[in-house]
Amino acid sequence: MSTAPLVITMGDACGIGPEIIAKAFAAGEAQGAFVLGDTAVMRRAVAQLGQSMAVATIEQPGDAAACPPRCVPLLQARGLPSDLQGAGIGRVDARAGAAAAACIEQAVALVRAGQARGIVTAPIHKEALSAAGVGFPGHTEMLQALAADPDEAMPPVRMMLANEELRTVLVTIHMSLRKAIDAVTFDAVLETLRITDRAMRRFGIAAPRVAVAGLNPHAGEGGLFGDEEQQIIAPAIAAARAEGIDATGPFAPDTVFMRARHAPGHPGEFDVVVAMTHDHGLIPVKYLGVEQGVNVTLGLPFVRTSPDHGTAFDIAGTGRADASSLIAALRMARRLSP
Secondary structure, three states: OOOOOEEEEOOOOOOOHHHHHHHHHHOOOOOOEEEEEOHHHHHHHHHHOOOOOEEEEEOOHHHHHHOOOOEEEEEEOOOOOOOHHHOOOOOOOHHHHHHHHHHHHHHHHHHHOOOOOEEEEOOOOHHHHHHOOOOOOOHHHHHHHHOOOOOOOOOOOEEEEEOOOOEEEEOOOOOOHHHHHHHOOHHHHHHHHHHHHHHHHHOOOOOOOEEEEOOOHHHHHHHOOOOHHHHHHHHHHHHHHHOOOOEEEEEOOOOHHHHHOOEOOEOOOOOEEEEOOHHHHHHHHHHOOHHHOEEEEEOOOOEEEEEOOOOOOOOOOOOOOOOHHHHHHHHHHHHHOO
16 A cells, blocks of 8 residues: 555635544544645634634644644645635635635546545535636546646546445436536446546456446437447447447346345345436436545545535534535545545
């Protein structure tokens, strides 16, 4: 294992990110990690929780190891809005969006320089990013762009949401459903299957069993409800199988997740499900409980995990936010880090 620490980006300063980070450190679940963010915002979060826990500003990532237990090591991110604390908790603010984007950008620079071994991102708010003029709809797209040098092609990436019972990888993510249907192409499905197979092997699964969910009701019912399964998805599965990938389907999307779920007395038939659209794939995993779900970006040249929930503006600053998903993301990042 690398001796470099994990870097936790602070997320949206107006949401629950700083709060759940503080809770993870207080619970002793953030060993070997430091926060990249704003010292004043993190100290405010600790104070709101009533924690007697120091936020120690460090000069470089390696200094985190010298910090005592129940202390939050924080590397002050560069170029944050000077009035970031003035952004009201629980509301969209362009200052928070700009700060979140700056932290993500600097975290990627640290991991690419070998100063951090992986990134765990606290939740950001897409409206705040947009208000700040950030040209990415979310973490996944921004990380993909930052993972390559300006003269390099961006690496193909995919979003996976996982918990102890179910793993789902998406062919399309943050776009309208109308556009997503057009984005389900032979190449996109085949590339997703390749990325998924490689990722599962990295997870320690020697022969991954990949189920592929259809796009249409009943997986098209032989073409009666749409022909994407016949014209696009099935040929991509056949091509993946010819490469040695154990992909099967397309299966009806309303039942395949039940078949794949690993539960007491019900060993799943598959190790992972590939879904065509964002909500097809994420609703089943989130229904099982957001407190244990982890978002993993597959295909990046570094490890990136995140909680599977958002900024929760409705409870931000109340102390009620559950840190379980962030803790699960930290554990998975440790497991996946080289």
